[in-house]
Amino acid sequence: MPWQTRTIEQRLTSMSRSAEQRLTAQGHMAEGAQIAANSVLGVILKELAGQISDLDGHLAWRGDQLQPDTSELELLERHAGRVNIFRKPATLAYGDVTVTGVEGAVIPAGTRLQASAAPGVVFTSRAETAIAGGTATLTVDAGTEGAIGNLPAAAPMSLVVPVAGIDPAAVAAAEGITRGVDAETDAQLLSLLLFRKRNPPRGGKPADYVRWTLEVAGIVAAWAYETEPSRGYVTVRFLLDPAAGGPIPTEADRLAVLAHLNGHEDEVTGQPEGRPAGMEARAVLVDAYPIDYTIALDDDTPANRAAVEAELAAQLLLDGAPAVTVRVSRQREAVSRAAGETYHRMTVPAADIALGVNQYPVVGAITWEPY
Template sequence: MTLAIPVPATIAQRFAAWLAQNPVQADDGSLVTLDANAPGSLEQVLAGVTALEMAGVYRYVRDYCLELMATTATENGLLPQHAIQWSTPRIPAQAAVGNVLMTLPATAASVVVPINQTLTVDGSISWLVTAETTVASGATTSVPVQASATGATGDLAAGTSLTAVTPIAGVTAIVVDASGIAGGAAIEAVEAWRARILEAVRNPPGGGTVSDYERWTKAAGASYVNVIGQWLGAGTVGIVVAMAGRIAPTTAELAQISRYLVDDSRRVVRANIILLPATIVTQNVTLSITPDTVENRADVQAALAAYFNGLGIGDAIYHSQLEAAVASVTGVTSNLVLVPAANVSMAGNQMAALGTILWQASS
């Protein structure tokens, strides 16, 4: 139940009513009734000032009470304190990580690429080598790099060519490997942070429970997690991860998450973690709708996208839920989902993603 905050006018009327019901004694012993409704009177001014101040007090108390709950606390209020209490710090902006391939011809001598060697594409942003690497003569060698700036601007597609700001003797080509450079992100969104805090409240640390592994893995940067006990037998835990946008993590992103999970401050004794990238399974959908209009098609596509975005790793696609998602569109009076024709099961390391929607004429 939400507490109704009275407006200043209501508070002023309460003030006036109280004065009317409580006359004061004058110096001559007579009783005088003060009228705060009299225009221009001192009492009316006092009523107005009191009303404005009390309205502010009401709002302050309401807002402060809301800050006491993690569900309603704000970013600039007490949400950071809730995060500290439940050991759930906000995930800072992330720099993209990945690997580049450096090629050295057989005619050139081996060269050592130092840490912090700077690479660039157009000079607007740079990528730094994160581990000293020897590029052998006549070989193509993988070199780990990290963007110098946080955010998606540091992501690069596979095959992108870079150049060394300080030339590397003999190296003839530097390109991003097949996994791409990925993982650049802005600071964690407030609602995502709140969701992790609430998860910590509802599922406090348990010495290696499913909730523990989910919490740790998401804190390391994963957006989707499926924890599978005894993945390779007793004492093993399979952790399948996918990144924001329902995509599989790159090798570099997996390594980054792995380093976080095996940190001694959270590693569970005798638990062997096997970290796995989710396999993204694209599911095309064939359906018919009535009436079949451009507007209805757009709304149905949005409804199906929302349904798939709600599926986690290992979650099955249920035919009845697909039909329900389409039927939720107000303008659609009837629909028929032809493909998939039945429920589609997913393995523990698979995650469904919406593919192409094929529209068939209504029969």
């Protein structure tokens, strides 16, 4: 049974009764007499009860620090560091921006832009570019790490300092500005640590490939398959953080994962780590499988619609995996969980959806009907 830590009052009562029994047995107190709270002995017992309670609390705290899932942040990072797991740092967003201006006008490298959707973030162009056909495309990097630097396609931007011949207004290009990822959260770090403890390194088993893939910045889920497509191969499929433009990864992400699987340096030992000799690693991109919905809300407002869409996306990210069967009951549960929803009716999808091995479910078009 679990250890029950007593309160100061419970401990003081227990100590007082014990002292009274001993003093009575030795003839120093009358039968039934009690130690007065303001007596010398009463004050000493109260102080001792408080000190012992402090020790109990410290021992309970120390016990919590022995396990990573109950330890505090500093100790969690020490637990993880002992098995070479370290918090993934935040990354800078980058992407293309479309600007307009006078034909032949030059935008110098280092030109700074800003966006109201990313307050406080300054974006800097990488290279000098000239206007051709009325427009130019700049590749920019965010100056602040994390998801705050991400911008959707067509997000309005503007030059921080005017450039001759260049219109002050600009927009994020079709793919937006992405790949900005916040530093790994405590929950994510703990999840990786627990996965490592439950799946210790075994010289190239599938769990090793999953762990290596999750070490790559921005990757939030991974699956590894032995002997696919044949003996001597391990195939990995993975997802990108939605905040960085995911969950569907790109070719650049695939190449980054493959390079890490083929060999990387251990952060602590400095020794090479990765796929064993004689094995071939494959990183395969999953394709988005849009799931369309037809939903009627009793209180159909823009805010409630947005809440429903967010819950559906979160549910698919939680349940999704290659070759998964998307359960319609789980989708209805997600809609019911949305803030502002009281009653709803979902007619599409009407049945579970079985996906292929390279398919991953994402929210498609939502048709809103009257309730």
